[in-house]
Amino acid sequence: QVQLQESGPGLVKPSETLSLTCTISGGSINSYYWSWVRQSPGKGLEWIGYIYYSGSTNCNPSLKSRVTMSVDTSKKQFSLKLTSVTAADTAVYYCAAGMVRGVLIGRYFFDYWGQGALVTVSS
């Protein structure tokens, strides 16, 4: 059983960088795609991207130019940075985990979710 917990500022100013960290409990860090998904009233659920324990990543092309993800295997944490935020980035940000199954890289559904962190972009 994997448990995930998001942490980070709940308020970010426009044009600044949103930073979130997800702490992992349980599970094997090399068995999952560690992911970020956000949910806003206007756009519903949106996959942001994933990072594997090796550091390889894949991001949604719509956000790729602004997203950086990293993983710290010793701390069992992974992180998201989203630069140049605007009000449109206001959302509940979830960290989530999808088990690595089969041979197709990056084809996964979400087995586990964090509780979500509301991030508001406002001055």
Added chain:
Amino acid sequence: EIVLTQSPGTLSLSPGERATLSCRASQTVSSNYLAWYQQKPGQAPRLLIYGASSRATGIPDRFSGSGSGTDFTLTINRLEPEDFAVYYCQQYGSSPQTFGQGTKVEIK
């Protein structure tokens, strides 16, 4: 990217009735990599179905998924009070993976 369209937007039913939710894809979903999630207010989504028809661990057998290609269905037999929620489909066969906009199942 693949656009998923869910219908209806809202389904008003009574406990004990059957719910039939639709998810239509703008392109063929590779390998029928289609999942369904349930979300209740203030909670994260919960995995119900993956691979179009496989139930996730611990999911009651009143939940079933079917379909292939571009048309998929989630059926909930004999609605229980705890089943009233929002349901989302997700395709993970192509990158970027995408979600439908959701169907709300509400008490009539």
